[in-house]
Amino acid sequence: MNLPLLTILTGAPILCGIMLLLLRTDQRVARKLAIAFSFIPLALVAYLWRNFDNTSGSLQFIEKYPWIPSLRVDYFLAIDGLGLLMVTLSAAVIPFAVIATTHAQQSKLYYALMLFLQAGLLGTFTALNFFHWFIFWELSLVPAFFLIKLWGGEKRSAAALQFFIYTMVGSIAMLVAFVGLFIATNTFDFIQLSELARNGQLAQLVTANLSGLGLSSDALSMLLFAGVFLGFAVKVPLIPFHTWLPLTYSEAPTTTSMVLTGVMSKMGVYGFIRVLLPIFPEQMRAVLTPLLWLAVATIIFSAYAAFVQKDLKRIVAYSSINHLGYCLLGLFAVVKAGDASLLNERAAALNGVILQMFNHGITASALFCFVGFLEHRNHGARGIEDFGGMRKVAPVLCGLMGITMFSSLGLPGLNGFVGEFMIFKGTFSLSAWAAAIATIGLLATAIFLLTVIQKVFSGPVKENHAWVDLTIAERLTVAPMIALMFVLGIAPHLLLQVINPTVTQMLAAVKF
């Protein structure tokens, strides 16, 4: 069957969202419809898994048609191992978030915006030409903006604006850089650009065609790199471009935060792997040490910041930054110059990064879900001091939440461990000092997570409420995620078998 699967995958949530908005139904029916719609991409993704060739690391399910010939823009969709994992993550987290919506959020518009957001995410992960990749990158901002603005907490206006503007600034920088790349190379295609970088032609073309600015070839390439880097760095986020995140994540409605942290932040790391690594390896190598420092700073600073927070959501927000810092650490380490002997370590690091992306997506969204449960029970208050002794009154909640937090911590046997382990394994060999300092971050993570457990789960019960344990619906909501945490912790090869060929091929393409 030669169906354009990826187009259907991306288009289905859009159509479903529009249908949902146009149908006149009441809340309950709308909710059921929304849940049904949100599973459609998951079904498609399952089909993709079945037909995915595990042995090959190159692009599959390719759809490539000329679109705007005068700008050399093609409609180019495809996925490899990395793409497959990312679309799976998007397809999995959104239904999770949709089911977990609280009463206030259960409106048709909310669901529709979620679906549009999903489409944006799916589009970003499957597009391979800058032009429509950028369309999805930018357009995913709009539903997110409205989700925060309309259903968020007290400071939601500021949060939504900040989120939008920060990301936009990064996007514009990226746009200008890609415009420069286009002028130099006359293509917007990621694959072609990577090819040019590999052959060493990219530098020549840049020099030849962009000489008007009077800068040296190195400076020009660095400038282009900086623009694209900025765009992704804001999204991840990397310190010091992270300042939008805590406010946004804490003010956004919880289910939106689930998606934001679970999938949207991965857009940034994905961009690093898909775009920066193949096209600008030289430039990354040139500033490797500062980059590593930034990654390390991200890890440590965010862990410390999480430690001093009083708001549960902010704690989780900072912990997100922390985990993504590991991803970037591993990624930067991969770039380090050297000979072929370190290929295994690089592969390990890169595999770890991708795995961590997926696992963190699962874990973090589950964590936000639990914070949402707690918040709901406490009528909106979510300070760390507002809870206590939950273990006595809501044992299931604490148990499951505990599992999630331990996974976030990186306990072996749960899914968080494998990725982190592989990252550290690779990084130690490539850049030992960075890895060493980063382990402090691990320690700090353990401290703040355990603090949360202590303050929230144990201790005297706050008697001002009648605390209720998880309902059946809630248990069913989180059960799949918890199960995944175990499964992927024990059998990570399920994912690795898909990622590894891709990683190997990617690393082969980069010159070291």
Place this chain on the structure above:
Amino acid sequence: MNVDYGQIFLGLLPETIVVVTAFIALAVDLLFLREAPNRERFGFALLVVALGCIAAIVSLAQTSPPLRLLDGMLVLDGTARFIKQVILVLTIITAVTSLESNFTKHIGEYFALLLLAAIGMMLLVSSDNLLLIFVALELTSLPLYVLTAFNKSSVQSSEAALKYFLFGSMSAAFTLFGLSLLYGISNEITLGGIAAKLGGKLEPIFYVALVTTVIGFAFKIAAAPFHLWAPDAYQGAPTPVAAFIASGSKVASFFVLARIMMAGFAGTEGSAAWREILPGWVPLLAALAIASMVLGNIAAIAQSSVKRLLAYSAIAHAGYALLAILSNTQQAFGSLLYYVVTYAITALGAFAVVGVVENASNGEALRDFAGLSRRAPVLSFCMLVFVLSLAGIPPLAGFFGKFYVFTAAARSGTSLGLLWLVIAAIATSAISLYYYLQVLKQVYVVSAADNASPIRASWPVQISIVLLAIAVIALGCAPDLLLQKFTALQTFAGL
């Protein structure tokens, strides 16, 4: 010299018909209609006048070969015949628009004077002889002075007439002085002869002759700084009279001024090219043109009386027309004719509408036009056409007139010498849109006063106004209708 009276009579047949018509109108009104109500008297006189003028037009339509009689006293070529026809049409329409006036009981006299002035204009355009030109000039002016005073119940009318008369007489004196000097210098009395004798030599006395001659005609066309009579005359005179002054008199005066300058003073034109000014009549006219354009447009901005506004606009338009004359080429002459004829039609129409409003609301200030679009939709649309044509908005005749004049001016001489004049003209023309829109604003935008009632003009008046508007639109969209007439007709020798 063998004088062929038969030929002279045939040549002067149109004028004769008009004279006879004037007397018939006067006589009938005097003898039979003194007791009849005004309307009947107007109606009857109008009928007589119309018939007479139509007869004259028909007689002009005979295509006979060009005539030159009595040593240039009577020159009849195609152009002159056509202009006479235009003058007669303008006379008829002026007469029609007087239909509803109530400013006078001397109806026979009124029409007779009108026709006498028309005769003067017709003679003015068909003469090459200095003496007859002067006589015709006076024949045109004197009835107009009297007609200006015809509204005996208005002090303004008398004052206007007096100013007009005094100014006009003085200018006529200047002109006569200049013409006699010309004769003295050249010993010739026809334009062609004078040009030949002068041979392009410029003596000081010639300058005096030139300036004084121009003064007289500048007065007639209301060019600044000889325009001071115009605002008062236009405002004080009864509206149909003002219309006639603005239309017929202008056509004839410009025609003869062009001929005098281009044929009579040929060879002494000098140049008004940018940074290459040479003495002659061209720079003189250029100075007049600039003064008229600037003064006319700027003064019009402050006006609250529509008739005065139209007077100042007439001064400005005189400036543009002078531009055509001083370009001194064949094409420029054609553009002048087109411009003046279409301006006459437009001005006549505008004054006719003003007359209707004045009759209905007893005043012609801007605010009397408020809400006219509701009260008289057809007339308002015609006013829109006339005012926009004056402003120079396509596709109306006024636009093409200006454009053609500007193009002719730019083409004359070498490499855009007169472009600076064209720029000045275009700039002042741009300003003029402001005050024209003020009129239209009252007509279309401002709502009528609460006690305003619909305005109805009688059928003949409405039809003539509509016909004029249609003419303005048609001549604007297809200027060739008129232009080809000019090129097909043979022009004066020497032009």
Place this chain on the structure above:
Amino acid sequence: MLAWTIYLSFIGAALVALVPSEKAVLARITALATAVLGFIVTLLAIAQGQATATLRDVVSVPWISAIGANYHLAADGISITLLLLTGIAAIAGVLFSWNVTRRVNQFFALYLTLIGGVYGVFLSFDLFLLFVFYEIAIIPKYFLIAIWGSTNKEYGAMKLALYSFVGSAMVMIGLIAAYVLAGAKTFDLIQLAQHPFAHSFQHWAFPLVFVGFAILAGLWPFHTWAPTGHVAAPTAASMLLAGVVMKLGAYGALRVAMTLFPDGLNAWRDEIGLLAVIGILYGAGVALVQKDFKFVIGYSSVSHMGFVLLGMMTLSVVGLSGAVLQMFSHGIIAGLLFAVVGRMVYDRAHTRELTALETMNLSRALPFAAVTFVLASVASMGLPGFSGFVAELQVLLGAWKVFPVYTVLAGIGILVGVAYTLRVLVKAFFGGVTPALNPGEKGHALAAITIPERIGAVMLLATTLLIGVYPRLLLDLIRPSFDSPLMQTLWKGTGQ
């Protein structure tokens, strides 16, 4: 066949004028039919191959032999793009004026006359004819604003009329001079463009004619008529003004000034590019601090037109086609924005002050308007997926090589654009800091959005989305137009 766009508009105008003023519905339907027919004519011409990217004559007959003016209509890809824009904008304008009740017949008669004049400009290839149509468009604008407008309508109308008239006066001077210098034989654009004018002449003639046209395009600092005029105008007039009439100026600058005087163009390129960039930044910056909803949109028009002018100065096919595409795109988007501000919001809320609108929670009261404005804002910001992105991208691509600094500044302008658009969107519809309503709670009761408004909004949104997703529809028309001998003269001055 394309000439029928002009004739139908004028015939329609005459018919509507004759409709008695009480029969409002008849007037509206006639106007709508005329606008739709005009648009269909353009589509038919394209479908039948009579209108293509390469220049093809539509009508060419002698007109005024005395000055060598011919009635010469022709169309290439650029013309078609702008004809399509006019058609769509005209239909949308009529739909959004469905609620005009005062002097309806005169309103639509003036509106259709304006449309006819605009069609005429885009089709004329004889300079005299182009000038005639260009000036025909001035007077209906005056009356539309002075009679049916709002804030300061008489002042705004007069300012607009005088600015336009002065601009066209400047053009007239240049045209007459060029005509005379080329031998005073013809006004045909193609022939005149081939004539080599002296460099010294071009040095002053080019800025004169260019600025004369560009005044109407909102070139800084001659743009001051635009915000006042747009705010004073009734909705349909604002839509037309910002959507189409400003493009008349840009089109004239491109089609006439730049082709006739390529040496002059080369001499003044940098300065005009600078003015364009200043316009982008100035318009965006001023829009950011406005208190009146409509003023924001008015200034945003100035900012967006800056992109058009910048694109024209790049003298690269990608930049020029970006400029033309931006003309189309901004025409649609501006129409949409003004429709929401004027028709949907102001006619119901009777205020345009942002502080007042903040309290009205319009996103609940007028959900359709809110969604429309969100999408329009996104398009206006230049977000990809909508037509503005493709256009601005092309302009930036073209500008980079020639004006790298200006490119960066333009990028900053885009950012400021995001800021002011977001600000006005949030303030007007999502009530600054008021608490969110629970689902099911409604805001103030305001009249529902009528069917004609919905159709108009959907039409405009669909257009910008369609071109944003599949820009080839227009780019395949625009780009080859620059291969014609006439447009190739653009590069004569640079020696390429």
